[in-house]
Amino acid sequence: MWKIMRSWKCGGMRWAHRQRPSHELLSQLSFDQHYKIRSNIELLIQDYASKPIAPLNYEYFLQYRPPLTKKEEYMLTIKTINLLLSLTCKRLNAIQRLPYNAVINPHIERTNSLYLKSLQTLLSIAYPYELHNPPKIQAKFTELLDDHEDAIVVLAKGLQEIQSCYPKFQISQFLNFHLKERITMKLLVTHYLSLMAQNKGDTNKRMIGILHRDLPIAQLIKHVSDYVNDICFVKFNTQRTPVLIHPPSQDITFTCIPPILEYIMTEVFKNAFEAQIALGKEHMPIEINLLKPDDDELYLRIRDHGGGITPEVEALMFNYSYSTHTQQSADSESTDLPGEQINNVSGMGFGLPMCKTYLELFGGKIDVQSLLGWGTDVYIKLKGPSKAALLSKR
Structure with a gap:
């Protein structure tokens, strides 16, 4: 609950009592006062959740x-805070509208x-003065990133535990909206921090926030393939799988968000490398x-020789929580999303669906x-x- 503060003026100075824990102050409230606070919070959540948000785009x-x-x-700070408030309230509204047996899941x-x-963190920003204090805003946004470090892992475990009593279609629908808005929140925060x-x-002149003007695609692919090869060597103790890039004579550059492409290529390579290793074809x-x-526009084709996918698996591979991993080892590899560690999502069936969501x-x-x-x-x-959008001066 929100921290309740009392303040008063004494000798021209403003004092605030922050020492007492909020639960002690709440315990002193009457039922009517407590109910009024909760009702106001719910009204605030409903109000922000109802605000339409345009899809995030390169513009x-x-x-x-x-x-x-x-x-x-100042304008960037205002826009980012308002978008984060609306997205946060949309997620709260969606979670609270889940069936009772889902909401009570720990x-x-x-x-x-x-x-x-x-x-609470977003509402604690003191208007309008803290809006002119970038270090203060950056500290609060960094706190948001830290708080949500394991958010997907926690939610995934909860949804897995209620699968038997909640229709899979509704779980998938909930996850689709949740992850799109979750990704949007992460991109908004990391873009703001990068711009500042x-x-x-402090950084590469080719970057505009989290957007890279001329990302060398072949260089990124090599970086990701080396990373996945290291994972496979530790996990399976096999030789390194070679990666051939066509055309080899030039390094194509493209304007995009590097961590997104890196995440997608990591997921695709993990599946391809493991499939070939399972058939003893890691040398191919x-x-x-x-x-x-x-x-x-940029098109990529990734071809492996891992024996293909059965029709049963192919029909389900973009479904959340579907995985061909029957059991996740305790020392399984980790994969980074932009701005987020999801060390325990591997094997939960989130890889390809999240690639699809990002794209x-x-x-x-x-x-x-x-x-x-x-x-x-x-x-x-x-x-x-578009080239026109990149060259336009604002």
Whole structure:
């Protein structure tokens, strides 16, 4: 619950009592006072949750570019806080509307408490003065990131525990909305923090917040393949799987958000490498084809020789909580989402569905074609900002 504070003026100075825990102060309230506080909080949540939010797009990330003026810093702060408030309240509203047996699940209840804490953090910003204090805002946003470090893991465990008494379709629908809005919140916060760091001249000049103007795609693919090869060596004690990139003569660059593409390639490579290792074909190369028909489009094909996917698995592989891993080992690998550690999600069936969510958020697409007994092709379409949007001066 919100921390209740009493303040008064004494000798021209303002004093505030913060020492007493909020639960002690709440215990002194009458039932009517307690009910009024809770009702006001619910009304606030409903109000912010009802506000429409335009889908996040590249135009949003390009509207402010370093170096920022004081006015631009102020406007960016206002927009980010308002969007985070609406998204936080939408998640609270969605969780509270789950069936009773879902809401009382300890993991889902913990998720609800986490979002209430996030709402408290956002509402604790003192208007209008703290809006002109970037270090203070950055500290609060960093606190949000830290608080939500294991949020997906906690929610995933809760939803797995209620699968037997809650329709899978409704769980999938809830997760679709939850993860899209969760990803949006993460991108908003990390973009804000990145822009503020760049405003001090601390980072790569090719970056606009979290957006990279000219990301070398082949270089990123090599980085990810080395990482997944290291994981497979530790896990399976096998030789390294080679990766061939076509065309090899040039390094195609593309404007996108690097951690998103890195996460997607990591998930695709993990599946491809493990499939070939299971058949003893780790010596055969994974083939990558790149095609950039326009400045704002990039196509990738990832081909493995891992024996293909059965029709039963292929029909379910984009469903949340479906996994071919029957048991997750205690020392399983970790995968990083932009701004977030999800060390225990591996094996929970979130990999490909989250790749799909990331791509569709920015107009991209992922398709899988498999030939049983031979191998699998994964087709990825990435959409970037238009050249006009990149060159426009704001």
